[in-house]
Amino acid sequence: MSLDSLLDLRERTRAFASARDWEQFHTPKNLAMALSVEVAELAEHFQWLPTGRAGELAQGQQEAIRQELADVLLYLVQIADKLEVDLHAAALDKIKLNAIKYPAPISSRPETG
Amino acid sequence: MSLDSLLDLRERTRAFASARDWEQFHTPKNLAMALSVEVAELAEHFQWLPTGRAGELAQGQQEAIRQELADVLLYLVQIADKLEVDLHAAALDKIKLNAIKYPAPISSRPETG
């Protein structure tokens, strides 16, 4: 019976920040700024690649990139927590909005009967 | 019996991109660039706030911010998928590394016995 991943990370980041008395620094603004820094560290791995397909990455970059992806997720979970946003519900709502904004071509829609 | 939130979003973003034939654009590099754009749209809401606490936000910004958080998560899930990274596992590993890099002060550690 494991906790949902996003809820699990919310609990863990709360405990981590609390144990270090870091809540004082964790305004949504500061967390958004930290998030943008982590995203740039992720982007840096791709900036000079010709097309940016995964195969162009050097061997050693995989683990570094994995850690940057984790950093991005951890800050994202913390901002959402401060703003009392349920990330999963928000993402489901956004997918619905995107489906209206960018309708799939009819040919690719599944048959319905 | 619901799917874990991050796995659920991975399935949904795959289906969404596939139905629109968007995989051709979704190199990790392009997705990282799109992610950085969404993070900036999130940051824009905070840029002129005095300290950036949640209470300084205007009423109408809450829903816009919720949508930006969703966009960030959706691109993050897609990059991780292209690079075959399990986001939850990566985040758990990163929390462990962070705990070594930034040890909690002894006073705040739970008693163990």
Next chain:
Amino acid sequence: MSLDSLLDLRERTRAFASARDWEQFHTPKNLAMALSVEVAELAEHFQWLPTGRAGELAQGQQEAIRQELADVLLYLVQIADKLEVDLHAAALDKIKLNAIKYPAPISSRPETG
């Protein structure tokens, strides 16, 4: 007898902010955040291009991109001003550091006698 371009823009951005009483918002932190937002608006024009060469841009994007480049420069000039950094001198120093870090191959160096 025209003023140097960077000094000219420093004067103009000072006058612009002063006339609107905007100095109160223009901490280096807030300006850095605004700068990152403008850079993302620039990057957005390139995010789905196959290689990102200039020829892949649509006709109408040229003027929009020109305005984003201007926004980036205007915020950069303002941050440098707040921190009392001479941008031209800083850039010349950085080029010297970069030349040490990344020496040009001998074949490409100009003959010296």
Next chain:
Amino acid sequence: MSLDSLLDLRERTRAFASARDWEQFHTPKNLAMALSVEVAELAEHFQWLPTGRAGELAQGQQEAIRQELADVLLYLVQIADKLEVDLHAAALDKIKLNAIKYPAPISSRPETG
């Protein structure tokens, strides 16, 4: 008889990239991505500051920040060069547009006769 600062940097960045055969990497897209990375390295210095005023910076950060400002300018000059944008002219045009979008309050306008 010195060259204008932005034109001077354009000449120097051209020579620097050419001597290292780096033009092949310097598409506008890649340069925009590199620019966003440098801006994040600048922002990183401010992310946890309470208000972000210059006085909150630690002593040693000044030189690091000066170098980041230089990096941002150098990439900006190179993108503009690739896209044949005159940065100074673009910035002057943008200031005019901004003045229309955000008119100064009458009380702060200079008297005209």
